[in-house]
Structures are given as structure tokens and as C-alpha cells.
Amino acid sequence: MKTTFTALVAAGMMAAAPAMADLVVPNLSYRTGPYGANGTHYADGFNDYFTLLNERDGGIGGEKIQVPECETAYNTEKGVECYEATKDTGALVYNPLSTGITYQLIPKVGVDKKVLYTPGYGRTSGKNGKVFEWVFNAPANYWDGASVAIKYLLDENGGDLSGKKIALVYHNSAYGKEPIRTLQGLAEKHGFTLSEIPVDAPGQEQKSQWLQIRRDKPDYVIMYGWGVMNQAAIQEAANIRFPMENFIGIWWSGSEVDVLPVGAAANGYKALTFNGVGMDYPIYDDIKTHVIDPGKASQGGSHVGSALYSRGMYAAVVIAEAIRTAQELAGTAQISAEQLREGFENLEITPARLEEIGLPDFGPEIKLSCDNHGGSGMARLQQWDATAKQWSLITEFTEPDQEIIAPLIAEDSAAYAQEAGITPRDC
Amino acid sequence: MDQFFFAAEVVANGLMTGVMYSLVALGFVLIFKASGVFNYAQGVLALFAALTLVGIQQGQIPFADLINAAFGTSLHQFGWTVPAVLAIALTAGVMVLLAFLIEKLVLQHLVGQEPIILFMATIGLAYFLEGLGDVMWGADIKTLDVGLPQGISDAIEGATAEWFGYGFFIDRLDIWATLIAAILVAALVAFAQYTKQGRAMRAVADDHQAALSVGISLRFIWVMVWSIAGFVALVAGIMWGTKSGVQFSLSLIALKALPVLMLGGFTSIPGAIVGGLIIGVGEKLFEFFIGPMVGGATENWFAYVLALVFLVFRPQGLFGERIIERV
Numbered sequence: 173m174k175t176t177f178t179a180l181v182a183a184g185m186m187a188a189a190p191a192m193a194d195l196v197v198p199n200l201s202y203r204t205g206p207y208g209a210n211g212t213h214y215a216d217g218f219n220d221y222f223t224l225l226n227e228r229d230g231g232i233g234g235e236k237i238q239v240p241e242c243e244t245a246y247n248t249e250k251g252v253e254c255y256e257a258t259k260d261t262g263a264l265v266y267n268p269l270s271t272g273i274t275y276q277l278i279p280k281v282g283v284d285k286k287v288l289y290t291p292g293y294g295r296t297s298g299k300n301g302k303v304f305e306w307v308f309n310a311p312a313n314y315w316d317g318a319s320v321a322i323k324y325l326l327d328e329n330g331g332d333l334s335g336k337k338i339a340l341v342y343h344n345s346a347y348g349k350e351p352i353r354t355l356q357g358l359a360e361k362h363g364f365t366l367s368e369i370p371v372d373a374p375g376q377e378q379k380s381q382w383l384q385i386r387r388d389k390p391d392y393v394i395m396y397g398w399g400v401m402n403q404a405a406i407q408e409a410a411n412i413r414f415p416m417e418n419f420i421g422i423w424w425s426g427s428e429v430d431v432l433p434v435g436a437a438a439n440g441y442k443a444l445t446f447n448g449v450g451m452d453y454p455i456y457d458d459i460k461t462h463v464i465d466p467g468k469a470s471q472g473g474s475h476v477g478s479a480l481y482s483r484g485m486y487a488a489v490v491i492a493e494a495i496r497t498a499q500e501l502a503g504t505a506q507i508s509a510e511q512l513r514e515g516f517e518n519l520e521i522t523p524a525r526l527e528e529i530g531l532p533d534f535g536p537e538i539k540l541s542c543d544n545h546g547g548s549g550m551a552r553l554q555q556w557d558a559t560a561k562q563w564s565l566i567t568e569f570t571e572p573d574q575e576i577i578a579p580l581i582a583e584d585s586a587a588y589a590q591e592a593g594i595t596p597r598d599c
Numbered sequence: 600m601d602q603f604f605f606a607a608e609v610v611a612n613g614l615m616t617g618v619m620y621s622l623v624a625l626g627f628v629l630i631f632k633a634s635g636v637f638n639y640a641q642g643v644l645a646l647f648a649a650l651t652l653v654g655i656q657q658g659q660i661p662f663a664d665l666i667n668a669a670f671g672t673s674l675h676q677f678g679w680t681v682p683a684v685l686a687i688a689l690t691a692g693v694m695v696l697l698a699f700l701i702e703k704l705v706l707q708h709l710v711g712q713e714p715i716i717l718f719m720a721t722i723g724l725a726y727f728l729e730g731l732g733d734v735m736w737g738a739d740i741k742t743l744d745v746g747l748p749q750g751i752s753d754a755i756e757g758a759t760a761e762w763f764g765y766g767f768f769i770d771r772l773d774i775w776a777t778l779i780a781a782i783l784v785a786a787l788v789a790f791a792q793y794t795k796q797g798r799a800m801r802a803v804a805d806d807h808q809a810a811l812s813v814g815i816s817l818r819f820i821w822v823m824v825w826s827i828a829g830f831v832a833l834v835a836g837i838m839w840g841t842k843s844g845v846q847f848s849l850s851l852i853a854l855k856a857l858p859v860l861m862l863g864g865f866t867s868i869p870g871a872i873v874g875g876l877i878i879g880v881g882e883k884l885f886e887f888f889i890g891p892m893v894g895g896a897t898e899n900w901f902a903y904v905l906a907l908v909f910l911v912f913r914p915q916g917l918f919g920e921r922i923i924e925r926v
Binding site: 209344368377380383384386387407413429432437467471474 | 612664673733740742842852855882890895900
């Protein structure tokens with residue numbers, strides 16, 4: 173009896189754990205809790221791209237990719253538990269889609285030698301590869317986003333923002349506070365007035381904040397929100413008749429779930445993005461043939477093509493390309509996390525490569541190195557059409573103002589290096 | 600002078616927001632008053648009611664994902680939509696059915712247990728309903744539209760601009776919420792005062808044993824109270840769901856009701872209203888005057904600090920019953 177039980181337990185563990193030869197990319201997702209609606213779309217896109225590679229190409233370099241999913245509910249403790257539970261399964265890289273979880277994992281991945289990939293979120297100064305050896309945040313970070321938004325407003329105002337008033341409505345958390353220093357620097361440089369308006373999580377009630385905006389009459393509002401805060405803010409903006417075309421959200425405030433509940437009043441709202449939108453890309457034919465039609469799509473394929481699905485898919489594309497690069501460098505398909513880190517540091521995704529993948533012009537060109545883990549930081553703007561219920565890209569990819577951002581990254585990463593006792597690498 | 604009018608506008612909006620908090624608090628009060636149970640699941644009841652309302656209204660097939668996963672089908676919609684009024688009535692029916700099931704499957708087995716046991720049961724119920732709502736109707740954010748208007752009231756803005764030279768912002772949804780809350784409270788008070796069932800409810804609230812001894816059915820009263828609380832949750836769900844979509848966060852509005860209850864008292868319907876108004880105005884004024892000095896986002900903090908102060912000086916709340924237990 174005891175032997176049978178032991179055999180059953182062993183068989184169960186073998187069935188649950190990924191085969192050691194596979195490439196393991198855990199998906200620390202959240203499909204429940206206050207941010208579950210956002211997390212579900214992203215996780216589906218992430219899963220489906222790896223399913224496509226497995227079904228169409230037999231994996232990457234002949235190695236299948238395993239994507240074990242672990243529910244974090246956007247809770248930092250659960251996120252760390254998920255990391256601890258999966259790190260010894262041969263996991264190569266983590267993408268937890270949470271700045272809070274990222275901050276907790278940064279010291280851990282250095283010890284465990286795992287790659288932490290946080291596209292568009294996490295610790296901004298993770299861009300500095302000299303200090304953050306295991307962290308990558310290409311193609312863009314929070315500070316890039318703030319700068320691209322201001323560059324867009326400069327373009328809209330003939331290159332002059334002096335005397336203009338810009339309000340930052342932000343999630344009162346580590347994430348929401350990220351752009352403040354950048355925007356303060358940009359305000360000083362370009363002569364606009366910045367007002368900072370925090371919103372406590374989850375952010376369903378924002379009357380005070382929008383009454384203040386109605387009174388102060390800023391020319392533009394920039395939002396760093398997430399979850400219900402986005403819908404409530406866009407609704408309140410519509411309520412006070414704030415012009416939607418002057419309201420710009422960061423990429424985490426620019427999905428369909430943020431604008432659809434507001435209906436027609438959300439028409440014209442803008443948001444930053446570092447990835448393409450819509451389904452007008454050849455890759456979706458392959459996803460249909462190899463993933464959706466055979467019934468292998470994550471959650472039945474109901475979110476295919478949404479803004480957050482596209483971003484999750486794009487994260488998977490970047491990871492897959494880094495794995496491919498690592499395999500070429502190592503001369504083996506069965507790479508380790510250390511080799512994947514090398515792959516990331518030598519990653520180059522050109523427009524031609526994106527076209528080959530079936531995603532022409534979907535993201536900015538990415539070229540990483542030992543010291544640059546964040547890429548060019550380019551982003552573009554999208555605008556919501558409430559009638560057609562879709563986003564349209566309204567600008568080309570724009571470079572952020574590195575004159576402001578680079579010193580801030582150097583300063584913040586130096587502070588971290590001192591605090592963590594890290595000697596920056598020579599790159 | 601503008602500053603004065605702006606403060607007045609903040610007060611007016613605070614009162615309206617307070618009404619929205621009161622709508623959630625009312626459900627807690629009803630169940631606590633009748634059974635001494637603090638219903639942790641009240642916020643989730645509002646979410647579940649709103650999810651059910653949208654599902655019925657949009658002709659969504661319940662458990663569609665589960666059915667599709669089990670049978671390989673691709674079912675999502677019935678292909679019809681239901682008018683808002685009928686959908687609200689049907690959802691109210693679902694809430695009554697839910698109340699019946701809660702009594703039958705949970706409360707009946709816990710008769711005579713300590714209140715803390717019943718409280719723990721409602722925690723379990725909250726998690727169960729959260730999952731059930733997701734499985735029944737899906738986790739996506741849903742748009743709720745029962746025809747309630749939203750946005751600034753032009754009439755009020757125009758009139759105040761003419762009178763004071765400063766156009767006040769009042770959200771039309773908040774005006775409706777105030778009217779509906781007033782009708783709801785009047786109906787609840789009338790029900791409790793003038794109907795046989797209402798008097799039975801009050802008798803149970805006063806003394807379970809005495810009520811049982813005169814032939815009042817405790818089971819019936821519990822089903823009735825949970826049904827009413829379910830209906831109040833539906834109203835709260837409609838108001839908050841219209842504001843920012845129907846999604847998980849709707850269940851977190853219960854956190855806004857807690858300081859209201861601490862302030863108004865757990866057993867008083869007028870207390871829930873007055874408590875809501877005080878919290879609404881207080882947090883908005885604090886954010887307006889003090890918020891900018893301390894970095895803002897003070898509302899949640901202020902509501903609980905105010906409630907704490909009341910707890911110290913008046914533990915039973917403004918309108919709660921003082922509990923005196925003699926040794």
C-alpha cells in the first residue's frame with residue numbers, strides 16, 4: 173500500500189512538473205482579484221504565443237516550451253510564493269506583470285540566477301544592466317512613457333509647453349509614483365506647471381480628484397492607473413466634460429476594458445503603447461490555424477487581439493527571440509537561465525525580424541547590451557474610437573528624452589547598488 | 600469667494616457620495632439588526648447581483664465557459680436581450696432564491712452558534728459567491744446600462760452659475776442615487792413599522808427566543824432579511840456598476856461601508872444614512888483642505904480615523920443601541 177502511494181505521488185509530481193529538457197517559462201498571472209480582468213487578457217496573449225510556437229514550429233530550436241501558470245491575484249506575497257514554487261522546475265525567465273512583485277523578486281533573481289523580464293513596468297532603473305544584471309525591461313519603461321507623452325504634447329503645441337498646466341493623476345502606489353521625478357524634470361525643462369493628484373487604490377471613488385481638476389482647469393491630464401481606477405477616471409473626466417483628446421493614459425491605462433464601460437463618452441481618449449493594436453497582423457492567421465481552431469487557445473480565445481492580449485503576446489515574442497539568440501550563442505537548444513541572460517544581452521529584434529514573425533511594425537526595434545537592458549524606450553500613441561470600439565495608432569514610435577531620463581536612471585541604480593552592496597559591472 | 604463656492608461644491612458632492620456609501624451600509628445593517636450577524640459577504644452580494652443583472656439583460660448563458668469546456672461547444676449568448684426593468688425584477692428573484700439557499704445550506708445548520716461562527720460562515724460565503732459569479736458570468740468587466748443618466752447636471756450648473764457666478768458640478772447619477780436611496784429607506788422603514796412581517800423582523804431583532812415563543816418562524820425571517828439585503832445589494836450594485844463597470848472591485852465597496860457603520864451604528868437604518876453623509880462630506884472636505892498639505896489621497900485614511908474617534912467616544916455609533924450586559 174505504502175509503495176503504491178509513493179509511486180502515485182511520484183507519478184503525480186512527474187506529471188505536474190515540466191519535462192526537464194523543456195524550456196520552462198512560468199506565467200505568473202492573475203485572473204482573479206481586483207485586477208483579474210486585465211491580467212486575464214495579458215496572460216492569454218502570453219500563453220497563446222508559446223502555444224503557437226509549440227504547435228507550428230515544435231517549440232524553439234526543436235525544444236518545446238512549457239508555460240506553467242501560477243495565480244498571483246496581483247498580490248505580492250502570492251507572487252513571491254509562485255516564484256519560489258516554480259524556480260526549481262528549470263524556470264528560465266519570469267514576467268510577473270506587477271511592479272510590487274518585481275521589486276520583491278529583483279534581489280531574489282540575482283541569487284537564484286533567473287532572468288526577470290518586466291516590459292513596461294517594474295523598477296525603471298532596471299534598464300541599467302551594469303547594476304541590474306538579471307533584470308530587463310525593454311522596450312520601454314515608465315519614465316520613457318512620461319517623456320513620450322510630453323514629446324507628443326510638445327508636437328501638438330508647436331514645440332512650446334511654457335505656461336501650460338499638466339495634471340498627473342496617479343495610482344497612489346510605487347507604480348503610480350514612478351513618473352513623478354521625470355515629469356518634474358520635464359516641467360522644469362519645458363516650463364509647464366505640473367500638479368500631482370494621487371488616487372488611493374482601488375480608485376472607484378475619485379470625485380475629489382476630478383473636482384480639483386475641474387477647478388484647476390489643466391490643459392492636459394496624464395494618467396498612471398490600473399484596474400478600476402482607469403474606468404472610474406475616464407468616467408469622471410467625461411462627467412466634468414474634460415476633453416478626452418487632452419487626456420493621455422500610460423499603456424496600463426489603455427486597454428478596451430478601461431474604456432468600454434464608459435461607452436460613447438470615452439471617445440477620443442488617448443493612451444501610450446509600445447506594441448501594435450488590433451488584429452491586422454499576419455500572425456493572427458497562424459494563431460487561428462494552430463491555436464484557436466484546434467481549441468488550444470488560452471481561455472477559449474475570447475480575448476485574442478485586445479490591447480492587453482497583444483502586450484502579453486509581445487512579451488512572449490521578446491522572450492522567445494531572446495531564447496533563440498541564447499540558443500545560437502550557446503550552440504545548444506537546451507539553454508540555462510544564465511545562457512538566456514546572455515541571449516537577452518545580445519538580443520536584436522529588427523523591423524525585418526518582426527515582419528518575419530508576422531508582426532510588421534508591431535514594436536520598436538530592440539537592441540540590448542550588457543549595460544542597456546531597456547532598449548530605446550520608444551513608444552507611440554493610440555486613440556479610442558467609441559463607435560468602432562477599437563484603438564487606432566495615431567503616432568509613429570517616438571524616442572523619449574534621454575537627456576532627462578539617463579541621469580535619473582544612473583542616480584536611482586547607483587542608489588540601489590549602494591543599498592544592495594552591488595559593484596556595478598564594467599560594460 | 601471662489602474658494603468658498605468650491606468648498607460648497609465639495610460639500611454637496613460629499614453628501615451625494617455619502618449616499619452611495621450608505622446604500623452599501625444599509626445591507627449590513629438589515630442583516631445585523633435581524634440576526635446579529637455581521638455579513639462579510641455584503642459587498643460580494645452587490646457584485647453578484649450586478650453580474651447577474653448584466654448577464655440577464657444581455658442574454659448571456661450562465662456557466663457558458665464551463666459548459667463549453669465540458670462539452671466542446673461554443674455557447675455564449677441566448678440571442679436576446681431583456682429590458683432593464685424586467686432584468687432587475689428577475690435579478691431580484693435570483694437574490695431571493697440565493698437568500699433561500701443561504702438559509703437552507705448555511706444558516707440553518709448554525710442556529711444557536713456564537714455570532715463569530717456565523718461571521719466566519721459569511722466569509723466563506725463571500726469567497727464562494729466571488730467564484731460562483733466568475734464561473735457563471737465570466738471575469739470580464741461588464742458595462743451596466745439600465746438607463747440611469749450620468750455626467751454633469753446642466754440645470755444645476757446653469758442655475759448656480761446664474762445665482763453665484765460659479766457653476767456647481769453635480770453628477771446626475773448621484774442625484775438619482777439620492778432619490779432611490781430616499782425611497783428605499785422610506786420603504787424599509789414603512790415595511791418594518793407597518794407590516795406584519797416587518798414587525799416580526801423587529802421582534803426577532805429584539806429577542807430571538809421571545810419571538811420564537813410567540814410562533815414567529817426564525818427561518819422565514821432570515822430568508823426575508825437576506826432577500827431584502829440582497830435587493831439592497833442589487834441597488835448598490837446598479838449604482839456603483841453604472842459608475843465604473845461591473846467587475847471584481849465592486850465587492851470592495853464594502854470597505855467604504857465599514858466606517859459608515861462604525862459611525863452610524865450597526866443597528867440603525869437612519870444611522871447608515873447619516874453615517875454615510877458624515878463620512879462622505881468629511882473625507883471630501885479633509886481632502887480639500889488638508890490633503891494638499893500631506894500629499895493627497897487621504898480619503899480612505901480619514902474615513903477610518905473618523906470612525907475610530909467615534910468608536911472611542913461612542914462605541915455603539917451615533918444611532919446604535921447601547922449594549923449593557925450585567926454580570
